[in-house]
Amino acid sequence: MSIPKDARHLFRFAILFVIAFVVFLVIRHFVVPKTFGEYGHYRGAAITEIAARPMHFAGHQKCETCHVDIGEAKKAGKHENVSCEACHGPLAQHADDPSIQPTKINTTEVCIRCHADSAAKPGVFPQIDPVQHSGGVPCETCHQPHNGL
Amino acid sequence: MNIDRRHLLVMLPAAAIAWKYVLAGTPEESPNYTMTDHWWSMLINIPKCIGCGNCVRACAAENDVPDGHFRTWVERYHVTDWNLSNPEVVSPDGGKEGFPAVPKSVGGDEGFSSSPESAGKYFFVPKLCNHCEDSPCTQVCPVGATFIAPDGVVLVDQTYCLGCAYCVQACPYGCRYIHPEKKVADKCTLCYHRITKGLTTACCEACPTGTRQLVDLKDPNDPIHTFLKTHSVQVLKPQMATGAKVFYNEMDGSVR
Numbered sequence: 001m002s003i004p005k006d007a008r009h010l011f012r013f014a015i016l017f018v019i020a021f022v023v024f025l026v027i028r029h030f031v032v033p034k035t036f037g038e039y040g041h042y043r044g045a046a047i048t049e050i051a052a053r054p055m056h057f058a059g060h061q062k063c064e065t066c067h068v069d070i071g072e073a074k075k076a077g078k079h080e081n082v083s084c085e086a087c088h089g090p091l092a093q094h095a096d097d098p099s100i101q102p103t104k105i106n107t108t109e110v111c112i113r114c115h116a117d118s119a120a121k122p123g124v125f126p127q128i129d130p131v132q133h134s135g136g137v138p139c140e141t142c143h144q145p146h147n148g149l
Numbered sequence: 150m151n152i153d154r155r156h157l158l159v160m161l162p163a164a165a166i167a168w169k170y171v172l173a174g175t176p177e178e179s180p181n182y183t184m185t186d187h188w189w190s191m192l193i194n195i196p197k198c199i200g201c202g203n204c205v206r207a208c209a210a211e212n213d214v215p216d217g218h219f220r221t222w223v224e225r226y227h228v229t230d231w232n233l234s235n236p237e238v239v240s241p242d243g244g245k246e247g248f249p250a251v252p253k254s255v256g257g258d259e260g261f262s263s264s265p266e267s268a269g270k271y272f273f274v275p276k277l278c279n280h281c282e283d284s285p286c287t288q289v290c291p292v293g294a295t296f297i298a299p300d301g302v303v304l305v306d307q308t309y310c311l312g313c314a315y316c317v318q319a320c321p322y323g324c325r326y327i328h329p330e331k332k333v334a335d336k337c338t339l340c341y342h343r344i345t346k347g348l349t350t351a352c353c354e355a356c357p358t359g360t361r362q363l364v365d366l367k368d369p370n371d372p373i374h375t376f377l378k379t380h381s382v383q384v385l386k387p388q389m390a391t392g393a394k395v396f397y398n399e400m401d402g403s404v405r
Contacts, residue, residue, distance in 0.1 A: 033309075042296035046306035047184070053342040056211045057351045082357040086203055090210045090351075114201045114357055119251040120225055120271035121199045125358070 058095035060084045066098070070146055077147030078126075087145070107139040182345045184299040188366040189339055190394035191353075192373055192382075193275055195401075197360040200225055200273040205245045207355030211340060218326045219243040220337040221277035221352055228403045229269035236403040244273075274397070274404055275361065277352070278303060278324040278337035279385060282392030286316035286325060286336075295334065301366075301394065302341055307333045321389045339363075364396070 003011070038044025060083035064071035067084075074080055085091055087110050094100050108130075117127045128134075139145070152160075200223055208214060208221045223244030227237040241248065251271060280303050287295050287303060294310040297303050305316075310333035317325045317334060328335040340350035344363065348354070353361045364373040376382070376398075383400045384393040397404070 036293070039299055040296055041293040043293070043306050043309055046296075046304065046309065047298050047341075049306075049308075050304055050338055050341045051182075051345045053212075053338075055343060055346075055348075057207065057343075057348075057354050059343075059348045059354060061348075079357075081359055083354050085207075086355045086357045090207070113203070113247055114199055116247075116250060117253060118200075118248070119253045119268075120227075120248060120273070122196055122272075125199050 056090035058092040111139045187300040192362040194398045197358045198273040202247045203355040204352035207351040211351035279393035279395045285319040289315045289319040
Protein backbone atom coordinates (compact mmCIF):
# COMPACT_ATOMS: atom_id res chain seq x y z
CA MET A 1 0.00 0.00 0.00
CA SER A 2 1.42 3.30 -0.94
CA ILE A 3 0.89 6.47 1.06
CA PRO A 4 -1.03 9.04 -0.89
CA LYS A 5 1.22 11.91 -1.81
CA ASP A 6 -0.94 14.51 -0.17
CA ALA A 7 -0.98 12.72 3.26
CA ARG A 8 2.75 12.85 4.06
CA HIS A 9 2.51 16.02 6.11
CA LEU A 10 -0.12 14.33 8.28
CA PHE A 11 2.30 11.53 9.12
CA ARG A 12 5.03 13.96 10.06
CA PHE A 13 2.57 15.66 12.37
CA ALA A 14 1.51 12.35 13.89
CA ILE A 15 5.14 11.41 14.61
CA LEU A 16 5.73 14.77 16.29
CA PHE A 17 2.61 14.21 18.37
CA VAL A 18 3.77 10.76 19.48
CA ILE A 19 7.22 12.12 20.44
CA ALA A 20 5.65 14.92 22.47
CA PHE A 21 3.42 12.40 24.24
CA VAL A 22 6.38 10.17 25.10
CA VAL A 23 8.32 13.20 26.43
CA PHE A 24 5.26 14.11 28.52
CA LEU A 25 5.10 10.57 29.96
CA VAL A 26 8.83 10.59 30.78
CA ILE A 27 8.64 13.97 32.54
CA ARG A 28 5.49 12.91 34.36
CA HIS A 29 7.24 9.76 35.58
CA PHE A 30 9.98 11.80 37.22
CA VAL A 31 7.83 14.66 38.51
CA VAL A 32 4.91 12.79 40.09
CA PRO A 33 5.93 11.08 43.36
CA LYS A 34 5.90 7.28 43.31
CA THR A 35 3.12 6.82 45.84
CA PHE A 36 0.90 9.63 44.57
CA GLY A 37 -2.57 8.25 44.06
CA GLU A 38 -1.99 5.15 46.17
CA TYR A 39 -5.01 5.93 48.37
CA GLY A 40 -6.30 9.11 46.77
CA HIS A 41 -5.16 12.39 45.28
CA TYR A 42 -2.13 12.66 47.55
CA ARG A 43 1.24 11.06 48.25
CA GLY A 44 0.55 7.78 50.03
CA ALA A 45 4.03 7.70 51.61
CA ALA A 46 3.18 10.90 53.53
CA ILE A 47 1.03 8.80 55.88
CA THR A 48 3.94 6.59 56.96
CA GLU A 49 6.23 9.63 57.24
CA ILE A 50 3.80 11.38 59.59
CA ALA A 51 3.37 8.17 61.59
CA ALA A 52 7.16 8.01 62.05
CA ARG A 53 7.49 11.37 63.83
CA PRO A 54 9.20 11.22 67.24
CA MET A 55 7.22 10.97 70.49
CA HIS A 56 7.75 13.10 73.59
CA PHE A 57 5.10 11.64 75.88
CA ALA A 58 5.84 8.04 76.78
CA GLY A 59 2.32 7.19 77.95
CA HIS A 60 1.34 6.08 81.46
CA GLN A 61 1.41 2.39 80.51
CA LYS A 62 5.14 2.69 79.88
CA CYS A 63 5.73 4.57 83.17
CA GLU A 64 3.90 1.91 85.14
CA THR A 65 6.04 -0.95 83.80
CA CYS A 66 8.89 0.29 86.03
CA HIS A 67 7.13 2.48 88.60
CA VAL A 68 4.76 -0.29 89.68
CA ASP A 69 4.49 0.97 93.28
CA ILE A 70 3.38 4.45 92.19
CA GLY A 71 0.88 2.93 89.77
CA GLU A 72 -0.60 0.91 92.65
CA ALA A 73 -0.62 3.91 95.00
CA LYS A 74 -2.48 5.99 92.43
CA LYS A 75 -5.26 3.40 92.19
CA ALA A 76 -6.12 4.07 95.82
CA GLY A 77 -6.90 7.76 95.38
CA LYS A 78 -8.66 10.38 93.34
CA HIS A 79 -5.74 10.81 90.96
CA GLU A 80 -6.29 7.28 89.66
CA ASN A 81 -7.13 8.44 86.15
CA VAL A 82 -4.61 11.28 86.00
CA SER A 83 -1.74 9.99 83.91
CA CYS A 84 1.84 10.45 85.12
CA GLU A 85 2.90 12.93 82.46
CA ALA A 86 -0.07 15.20 83.16
CA CYS A 87 1.93 16.52 86.14
CA HIS A 88 5.48 15.33 85.42
CA GLY A 89 5.59 16.56 81.82
CA PRO A 90 6.73 14.70 78.69
CA LEU A 91 9.26 12.01 79.67
CA ALA A 92 9.68 9.72 76.66
CA GLN A 93 13.44 10.38 76.80
CA HIS A 94 13.57 9.13 80.39
CA ALA A 95 11.47 6.10 79.47
CA ASP A 96 13.85 5.19 76.64
CA ASP A 97 16.98 5.82 78.70
CA PRO A 98 16.35 5.75 82.48
CA SER A 99 19.78 7.30 83.13
CA ILE A 100 18.29 10.61 81.95
CA GLN A 101 16.80 11.80 85.22
CA PRO A 102 13.80 14.11 85.06
CA THR A 103 13.83 17.22 87.24
CA LYS A 104 11.63 17.08 90.31
CA ILE A 105 8.42 19.01 89.79
CA ASN A 106 7.44 21.94 91.96
CA THR A 107 4.20 20.80 93.59
CA THR A 108 3.19 24.29 94.63
CA GLU A 109 3.18 25.29 90.99
CA VAL A 110 1.77 22.08 89.49
CA CYS A 111 -1.05 21.46 91.98
CA ILE A 112 -2.58 24.91 91.66
CA ARG A 113 -2.72 24.65 87.88
CA CYS A 114 -5.76 22.48 88.46
CA HIS A 115 -6.81 23.16 92.03
CA ALA A 116 -6.66 26.97 92.23
CA ASP A 117 -10.01 28.55 93.02
CA SER A 118 -12.01 29.97 90.13
CA ALA A 119 -15.72 30.53 89.62
CA ALA A 120 -15.20 29.46 86.00
CA LYS A 121 -14.35 25.89 86.98
CA PRO A 122 -17.06 23.25 87.44
CA GLY A 123 -18.26 23.45 91.05
CA VAL A 124 -17.74 19.73 91.71
CA PHE A 125 -14.02 20.02 91.06
CA PRO A 126 -12.02 20.39 94.34
CA GLN A 127 -10.54 23.90 94.49
CA ILE A 128 -8.63 25.93 97.07
CA ASP A 129 -7.42 29.49 97.45
CA PRO A 130 -3.63 28.92 97.40
CA VAL A 131 -2.87 31.86 99.72
CA GLN A 132 -5.54 31.17 102.32
CA HIS A 133 -5.22 27.40 102.14
CA SER A 134 -1.50 26.99 102.82
CA GLY A 135 0.18 30.37 102.66
CA GLY A 136 3.04 29.10 100.51
CA VAL A 137 3.74 25.84 102.38
CA PRO A 138 4.50 23.14 99.74
CA CYS A 139 1.45 20.96 99.04
CA GLU A 140 3.27 17.67 99.67
CA THR A 141 3.89 18.71 103.31
CA CYS A 142 0.33 17.60 104.04
CA HIS A 143 -0.87 15.90 100.84
CA GLN A 144 0.16 12.77 99.00
CA PRO A 145 0.03 13.74 95.32
CA HIS A 146 0.13 10.16 94.04
CA ASN A 147 -2.95 9.02 95.86
CA GLY A 148 -4.58 12.41 95.90
CA LEU A 149 -5.19 12.68 99.63
CA MET B 150 -7.68 -16.70 18.96
CA ASN B 151 -9.39 -14.30 16.71
CA ILE B 152 -10.45 -11.01 18.30
CA ASP B 153 -12.26 -8.60 16.10
CA ARG B 154 -12.80 -4.95 16.82
CA ARG B 155 -16.25 -5.50 18.35
CA HIS B 156 -14.91 -8.00 20.92
CA LEU B 157 -11.91 -5.85 21.75
CA LEU B 158 -14.11 -2.84 22.50
CA VAL B 159 -16.21 -4.96 24.87
CA MET B 160 -13.19 -6.47 26.63
CA LEU B 161 -11.11 -3.33 27.22
CA PRO B 162 -13.41 -1.67 29.79
CA ALA B 163 -13.90 -5.00 31.55
CA ALA B 164 -10.12 -5.47 31.77
CA ALA B 165 -9.71 -1.93 33.12
CA ILE B 166 -12.25 -2.57 35.89
CA ALA B 167 -10.61 -5.89 36.75
CA TRP B 168 -7.18 -4.23 36.96
CA LYS B 169 -8.56 -1.62 39.36
CA TYR B 170 -9.66 -4.40 41.73
CA VAL B 171 -6.26 -6.08 41.47
CA LEU B 172 -4.59 -2.82 42.53
CA ALA B 173 -7.06 -2.18 45.35
CA GLY B 174 -6.35 -5.62 46.81
CA THR B 175 -2.62 -4.92 47.20
CA PRO B 176 -1.84 -5.44 50.90
CA GLU B 177 -0.56 -2.50 52.95
CA GLU B 178 3.04 -2.34 54.07
CA SER B 179 2.60 -2.00 57.85
CA PRO B 180 1.54 -5.35 59.28
CA ASN B 181 0.58 -4.06 62.76
CA TYR B 182 -1.66 -1.16 61.84
CA THR B 183 -4.40 -1.44 59.25
CA MET B 184 -5.75 1.97 58.35
CA THR B 185 -9.11 0.70 57.18
CA ASP B 186 -9.78 -0.83 60.62
CA HIS B 187 -10.00 2.60 62.26
CA TRP B 188 -12.05 5.76 62.05
CA TRP B 189 -10.53 8.20 64.53
CA SER B 190 -12.19 11.10 66.28
CA MET B 191 -12.37 12.66 69.71
CA LEU B 192 -14.88 13.17 72.48
CA ILE B 193 -14.80 16.36 74.56
CA ASN B 194 -16.78 16.25 77.75
CA ILE B 195 -17.29 19.96 78.43
CA PRO B 196 -18.59 19.72 82.04
CA LYS B 197 -15.34 18.05 83.04
CA CYS B 198 -12.97 20.70 81.65
CA ILE B 199 -11.26 22.87 84.29
CA GLY B 200 -9.26 25.00 81.85
CA CYS B 201 -5.85 24.00 83.21
CA GLY B 202 -4.22 24.21 79.78
CA ASN B 203 -2.43 20.87 80.15
CA CYS B 204 -3.61 19.78 76.70
CA VAL B 205 -2.29 22.93 75.01
CA ARG B 206 1.12 22.58 76.65
CA ALA B 207 1.26 18.85 75.93
CA CYS B 208 0.37 19.39 72.28
CA ALA B 209 3.06 22.06 71.90
CA ALA B 210 5.66 19.78 73.50
CA GLU B 211 4.68 16.68 71.56
CA ASN B 212 4.44 18.32 68.16
CA ASP B 213 6.93 21.21 68.44
CA VAL B 214 4.17 23.74 67.86
CA PRO B 215 5.72 27.23 67.56
CA ASP B 216 4.78 29.87 70.14
CA GLY B 217 1.69 31.85 69.27
CA HIS B 218 0.29 29.07 67.07
CA PHE B 219 -2.00 26.30 68.22
CA ARG B 220 -3.01 22.86 67.08
CA THR B 221 -5.35 22.78 70.03
CA TRP B 222 -6.46 25.56 72.34
CA VAL B 223 -8.98 26.18 75.09
CA GLU B 224 -11.61 28.93 75.09
CA ARG B 225 -13.39 30.18 78.17
CA TYR B 226 -16.98 31.20 77.62
CA HIS B 227 -18.85 33.59 79.83
CA VAL B 228 -22.56 33.67 79.10
CA THR B 229 -24.65 36.17 81.02
CA ASP B 230 -28.37 35.87 81.60
CA TRP B 231 -28.82 39.18 79.76
CA ASN B 232 -27.07 38.21 76.58
CA LEU B 233 -27.35 34.49 76.00
CA SER B 234 -26.33 34.45 72.35
CA ASN B 235 -23.37 36.83 72.70
CA PRO B 236 -20.90 35.07 74.95
CA GLU B 237 -17.69 36.69 76.06
CA VAL B 238 -14.93 34.36 74.86
CA VAL B 239 -11.35 34.58 76.09
CA SER B 240 -8.35 32.42 75.28
CA PRO B 241 -5.18 34.05 76.60
CA ASP B 242 -2.26 32.46 74.71
CA GLY B 243 -4.64 29.66 73.72
CA GLY B 244 -5.14 28.82 77.39
CA LYS B 245 -1.57 27.52 77.49
CA GLU B 246 -0.93 28.91 80.97
CA GLY B 247 -4.47 28.41 82.19
CA PHE B 248 -6.95 31.22 82.75
CA PRO B 249 -7.06 34.12 85.20
CA ALA B 250 -9.12 33.14 88.21
CA VAL B 251 -12.68 34.39 88.46
CA PRO B 252 -13.33 35.37 92.08
CA LYS B 253 -16.07 33.24 93.58
CA SER B 254 -17.44 35.94 95.86
CA VAL B 255 -17.80 38.83 93.40
CA GLY B 256 -18.39 37.61 89.86
CA GLY B 257 -20.34 40.79 89.02
CA ASP B 258 -20.70 41.94 85.47
CA GLU B 259 -21.34 45.39 83.98
CA GLY B 260 -23.03 46.60 87.11
CA PHE B 261 -26.08 44.38 86.69
CA SER B 262 -25.56 42.47 89.85
CA SER B 263 -22.82 41.36 92.17
CA SER B 264 -24.27 38.05 93.28
CA PRO B 265 -22.59 34.99 91.75
CA GLU B 266 -25.99 33.48 90.92
CA SER B 267 -26.82 36.18 88.41
CA ALA B 268 -23.30 36.63 87.03
CA GLY B 269 -23.96 34.13 84.29
CA LYS B 270 -22.14 30.91 83.66
CA TYR B 271 -18.60 30.05 82.78
CA PHE B 272 -17.36 27.00 80.97
CA PHE B 273 -14.34 25.90 78.97
CA VAL B 274 -14.37 24.63 75.39
CA PRO B 275 -11.22 22.88 74.18
CA LYS B 276 -10.86 23.09 70.42
CA LEU B 277 -8.83 21.23 67.84
CA CYS B 278 -9.09 20.01 64.28
CA ASN B 279 -12.46 18.33 63.85
CA HIS B 280 -11.04 15.80 61.36
CA CYS B 281 -14.09 16.35 59.19
CA GLU B 282 -15.41 13.63 56.96
CA ASP B 283 -16.13 16.17 54.21
CA SER B 284 -13.39 18.58 55.11
CA PRO B 285 -13.37 21.90 53.23
CA CYS B 286 -9.62 22.24 53.80
CA THR B 287 -8.68 19.12 51.84
CA GLN B 288 -11.03 20.04 49.00
CA VAL B 289 -9.38 23.38 48.27
CA CYS B 290 -5.75 22.18 48.23
CA PRO B 291 -4.47 22.82 44.69
CA VAL B 292 -1.66 20.25 44.86
CA GLY B 293 -3.04 17.37 46.90
CA ALA B 294 -0.85 18.10 49.92
CA THR B 295 -3.62 17.70 52.47
CA PHE B 296 -5.95 14.78 52.58
CA ILE B 297 -8.18 12.53 54.67
CA ALA B 298 -6.25 9.36 55.42
CA PRO B 299 -8.15 6.07 55.12
CA ASP B 300 -8.52 6.04 58.92
CA GLY B 301 -10.34 9.38 59.00
CA VAL B 302 -7.49 11.65 60.10
CA VAL B 303 -6.92 14.87 58.14
CA LEU B 304 -3.20 15.20 57.50
CA VAL B 305 -0.78 17.57 55.75
CA ASP B 306 2.04 16.30 53.55
CA GLN B 307 4.54 18.99 54.49
CA THR B 308 7.05 18.00 51.83
CA TYR B 309 4.40 18.62 49.17
CA CYS B 310 2.65 21.70 50.61
CA LEU B 311 3.24 25.01 48.83
CA GLY B 312 2.16 27.16 51.77
CA CYS B 313 -0.52 28.93 49.73
CA ALA B 314 -2.79 28.99 52.81
CA TYR B 315 -6.01 28.24 50.90
CA CYS B 316 -6.71 25.54 53.48
CA VAL B 317 -6.12 27.99 56.34
CA GLN B 318 -8.89 30.16 54.91
CA ALA B 319 -11.15 27.21 54.12
CA CYS B 320 -11.24 25.74 57.62
CA PRO B 321 -14.39 27.06 59.33
CA TYR B 322 -12.93 26.22 62.73
CA GLY B 323 -9.63 28.09 62.40
CA CYS B 324 -7.63 24.96 63.07
CA ARG B 325 -4.80 25.50 60.59
CA TYR B 326 -1.87 27.87 60.50
CA ILE B 327 1.19 28.44 58.36
CA HIS B 328 4.27 27.28 60.22
CA PRO B 329 6.46 30.38 60.62
CA GLU B 330 9.72 28.55 59.85
CA LYS B 331 8.68 25.73 57.53
CA LYS B 332 6.29 28.05 55.61
CA VAL B 333 3.84 25.19 55.11
CA ALA B 334 0.42 24.44 56.53
CA ASP B 335 0.42 22.80 59.92
CA LYS B 336 -2.42 21.37 61.99
CA CYS B 337 -3.48 18.73 64.48
CA THR B 338 -2.56 15.26 63.25
CA LEU B 339 -4.56 13.67 66.07
CA CYS B 340 -1.06 12.58 67.17
CA TYR B 341 -0.96 10.20 64.21
CA HIS B 342 2.52 9.04 65.27
CA ARG B 343 1.01 7.91 68.60
CA ILE B 344 -2.40 6.51 67.69
CA THR B 345 -0.89 4.27 65.00
CA LYS B 346 1.26 2.73 67.75
CA GLY B 347 -1.65 2.02 70.07
CA LEU B 348 -1.17 5.08 72.29
CA THR B 349 -3.58 7.92 72.90
CA THR B 350 -2.93 11.50 71.80
CA ALA B 351 -0.67 13.81 73.85
CA CYS B 352 -3.62 16.03 74.83
CA CYS B 353 -5.68 13.05 76.02
CA GLU B 354 -2.65 11.68 77.88
CA ALA B 355 -2.09 15.00 79.66
CA CYS B 356 -5.76 15.78 80.40
CA PRO B 357 -6.16 15.30 84.16
CA THR B 358 -9.96 15.17 84.24
CA GLY B 359 -10.71 12.87 81.32
CA THR B 360 -12.36 15.68 79.38
CA ARG B 361 -10.70 14.52 76.19
CA GLN B 362 -11.01 10.99 74.96
CA LEU B 363 -9.62 9.55 71.76
CA VAL B 364 -12.35 7.72 69.90
CA ASP B 365 -12.20 4.96 67.31
CA LEU B 366 -15.64 4.72 65.74
CA LYS B 367 -14.76 1.50 63.93
CA ASP B 368 -13.85 -0.24 67.20
CA PRO B 369 -17.04 -1.98 68.37
CA ASN B 370 -15.70 -2.07 71.95
CA ASP B 371 -15.05 1.66 72.16
CA PRO B 372 -17.12 3.20 74.99
CA ILE B 373 -18.07 6.03 72.61
CA HIS B 374 -20.94 3.99 71.18
CA THR B 375 -22.72 3.79 74.56
CA PHE B 376 -21.77 7.37 75.33
CA LEU B 377 -23.31 8.74 72.14
CA LYS B 378 -26.53 6.84 72.84
CA THR B 379 -26.93 8.12 76.38
CA HIS B 380 -25.70 11.72 76.17
CA SER B 381 -26.58 14.95 74.43
CA VAL B 382 -23.67 15.28 72.05
CA GLN B 383 -23.09 17.91 69.36
CA VAL B 384 -20.45 18.89 66.85
CA LEU B 385 -19.28 22.42 66.11
CA LYS B 386 -20.99 24.29 63.25
CA PRO B 387 -23.15 21.41 61.98
CA GLN B 388 -24.71 23.85 59.49
CA MET B 389 -21.41 23.88 57.60
CA ALA B 390 -21.99 20.21 56.68
CA THR B 391 -18.34 19.40 57.20
CA GLY B 392 -19.02 16.08 58.89
CA ALA B 393 -17.05 17.21 61.94
CA LYS B 394 -15.99 14.28 64.10
CA VAL B 395 -15.01 15.96 67.37
CA PHE B 396 -17.96 15.32 69.64
CA TYR B 397 -18.85 17.81 72.36
CA ASN B 398 -20.88 16.56 75.30
CA GLU B 399 -23.34 19.00 76.88
CA MET B 400 -22.26 21.90 74.71
CA ASP B 401 -23.99 25.21 75.34
CA GLY B 402 -25.93 26.79 72.47
CA SER B 403 -23.74 29.88 72.61
CA VAL B 404 -20.61 28.02 71.51
CA ARG B 405 -19.45 29.01 68.03
